[in-house]
Amino acid sequence: MIIGIDLGTTNSLVAAWRDGKAHIIPNALGEFLTPSCVGIDDDGTVLVGAAARARLQTHPDQSTSLFKRYMGSERITRLGRQDFRPEELSSLVLRALKEDAEAWLGHKVDEAIITVPAYFSDAQRKATRAAGQLAGLRVERLLNEPTAAALAYGIQDSQQETKFLVFDLGGGTFDVSILDLFEGVMEVRASAGDNFLGGEDFVEIIVRAFYDRSGLARALGSATLARTQTQRLRDEAERVKRALSETARARMVFQHEGQEFGWDLDEDTLAQLCEPLLARLRKPVDRAMRDATIKASELDAVVLAGGATRMPIVRKLVSRMFGRFPNVHLDPDHAIALGAAVQAGLKMRDAALDEVVMTDVAPYSLGISISRQLGPNNYEGGHYLPIIERNATVPVSRVQNITTITDGQRQLRVLVYQGEARLVKDNVYLGALEFPIPPKKAGEISADVRFTYDVSGVLEAEITVEQTGEKHKLVVTENAGVMTPEQVEQRLAELAELKIHPRDQIENRTVMAEADRLYQELLGEARQYLAHQITAFQAVLDRQDQHAARRAREALQQVMRELDRGGLE
Secondary structure, three states, X not given: OEXXXXXXXXXXXXXXXXXXXXXXXXXXXOOOOEEOEEEEOOOOOEEEOHHHHHHHHHOXXXXXXXXXXXXXXOOXXXXXXEEEOHHHHHHHXXXXXXXXXXXXXXXXXXXXXXXXXXXXXHHHHHHHHHXXXXXXXXXXXXXXXXXXXXXXXXHHHOOXXXXXXXXXXXXXXXXXXXXXXXXXXEEEEEEEEEXXXXXXXXXXXXXXXXXXXXXXXXXXXXXXXXXXXHHHHHHHHHHHHHXXXXXXXXXXXXXXOOEEEEEXXXXXXXXXXXXXXXXXXXXXXXXXXXXXXXXXXXXXXXXXXXXXXXXXXXXXXXXXXXXXXXXXXOOOOOHHHHHHHHHHHHHOOOOOOOOOEEEEEOOXXXXXXXXXXXXXXXXXXXXXXXXXXXXXXXXXXXXEEEEOOOOOOOEEEEEEEEOOOOEHHHOEEEEEEEEEOOOOOOOOOEEEEEEEEOOOOOEXXXXXXXXXXXXXXXXXXXXXXOOOHHHHHHHHHHHHOOOEOOHHHHHHHHHHHHHHHHHHHOOHHHHHHHHHHHXXXXXXXXXXXXXXXXXXXXXXXXXXXXXXXXXXX
């Protein structure tokens, strides 16, 4: 059985193709969205999901989120006394989703289709594969998120040629892809994006504005909020952002040292504050349209994916850009996971699905470092020569010819880069190949540099020296910031030793984490009342009576809902 996973910046989902359709699989709490958060409990047990998210506010040193943004880097996050890389944190989320799928399906799962932003780099894709391996999953295929959204909307079932654009704004990344469907072939014409633009950035704008407009900045003076308070403020900003998707105005409230700070935010003000972010959304769209050589009027549909597209200011922007209302009949939070499940069904050759051939594109240009002539006998190194340009359909093979520039040159060193900048210092270094050549006059030795890039994201460079016929190959499989196979094997064994909170107890642990979070927000009698309720719940848990624990949990949840609304104050 192959499952489909949307490994998101803010939330993650798992889905499966069964009985002729795609199903989103609920987690242990009965919810479809699992927060992409990891934490360490007081006893050293690993928490994933809602419980870890609740502890972001109460235990910020032992919980973390947004680590997808650092995939492909060597960033280290310390939780308690343990250090984790981004792919290791992601693997813990994947492991939890895998367990949810196994509980729902009733059997083991060992393979997954994992979605990634179309604009993810080579290093980020390799890190995602490593995360899958660390979670005990075989990941033969990564699926670009916009392509997954297209599959979810059933566009592959269209009987006529269709040109459409997928606008995918998630919690931390933004992708836009233009696709063309014709006679069972779904071709990605162009992709563009921003790996550091998502719903979290809109939350940050609201937080910064609240400081100034509520009087909080003036009250703080040179002081700063503690990490627990900062997280509480972000949570309130997230609530207001979501509220503005339903109503035209929302009030943001924050308690600090016995004083209440408030600010009323409406949609027009939010649009003004977020204009720099909206401008950043336009740029990748313009680039993708230009690369695909297509006009907005030629598109048959515009599809939205990603939870952040619920914001009215984003939907209005899309409507203005394309002169039409986008397709929104699927839950934008679910679209990518559903598409991953469709792809899993295609891979399993399910009879309910017509075969569809999908082609994709290289998200970045791939090239080498060369020297350019500035004048007679004057060369400047470090210039970029693209060999495979961005948005070339993969698999792809391209060749460029290079020559020597100095007399008696005995070595040829080819440096491989990824990116769009004119100078290689501003691009991403991927690898190098160095070999001897016959010493001749400048220009008498030439070589063909052929790049081949496949659907799995593996780049092969082959250099053929024309005068000797010698061939030299480099397969780029490792990147700086990406774990080596040996490191993956070592960490796989180490992560297996971690204590993971049992899935069948996660409901109780999540309620406790939420209760601790609410306790910190309350004051006076309400706070003491909640403390008594938490103590009573703990006493029931100690009796290890599952039925009594369920009743006590539901009672505590009811108390928390009323306290959250101010009903018992």
